[in-house]
Amino acid sequence: MDRYDGFREFVQARQQSLIRTAYLLTGDAHLAEDLLQSVLAKVAGQWPKLRKGGNPEAYTRKALINQHVSWRRRVRRELPSADPPEYGRSHDDSTVDRIVLRQALARLTPRQRAVIVLRFYEDRSERETAELLNCSLGTVKSQTHHALGRLRMLAPELAHLLVEVETLEVNR
Incomplete structure (x- = not known):
């Protein structure tokens, strides 16, 4: 039995939901991908315990939030622009x-x-x-x-x- 049995299936099944949460936390698609990748690497290390009786999704979501909060020093400041991207379009x-x-x-x-x-x-x-x-x-x-x-x-x-x-x- 492989140590990571079921991990790939878990990621494939929950990836869209997890990336959406990561995006909402970070506000940036690239940071969301980085956040999720970082967290999934940690989850993979804990997979044998999670597979045997833990709740992988709850653990992963909690790890997403904790990692996001710990990244607070990496806060990117948005710079004002004279021509915002939505200028001239109707929404x-x-x-x-x-x-x-x-x-x-x-x-x-x-x-x-x-x-x-x-x-x-x-x-x-x-x-x-x-x-x-x-x-x-x-x-x-x-x-x-x-x-x-x-x-x-x-x-x-x-x-x-x-x-x-x-x-x-x-x-x-």
């Missing part, structure tokens, strides 16, 4: 919202960004988010509160989206 409102949201997410701390991605994009509960981030439930709640407040400040034009998110939070 529908949802496309503009996605662009503005992506830019605002990039300005959050890595931990705040991770909380927002897990809670609202991956639709994780506060408890699941706390487990993935290895922190308390209270930390998830406060990070969510601070991150939503910062998003409100950074992108007031997204107020309609944030009202929807806060409504969802109250109704959970």
Whole structure:
């Protein structure tokens, strides 16, 4: 029996979902690929234990988040441009919202960004988010509160989206 039996199948089955999460965490396709590759190398080393009784997907997602947070020193700053790429094109409102949201997410701390991605994009509960981030439930709640407040400040034009998110939070 090969030490990596099932690893290739796991990666093939979950790669799209994992790269999407990595992209949402980093905001950059190339960094997302680097992040996922780095994490999968670590997961491969743990594969025999994970295969025998662990939860490979949960372990991989937690490793993605932890690696992303530890990369905070590698934060790339976006430089303003006189000719943004969307200049001269017409976009529908949802496309503009996605662009503005992506830019605002990039300005959050890595931990705040991770909380927002897990809670609202991956639709994780506060408890699941706390487990993935290895922190308390209270930390998830406060990070969510601070991150939503910062998003409100950074992108007031997204107020309609944030009202929807806060409504969802109250109704959970």
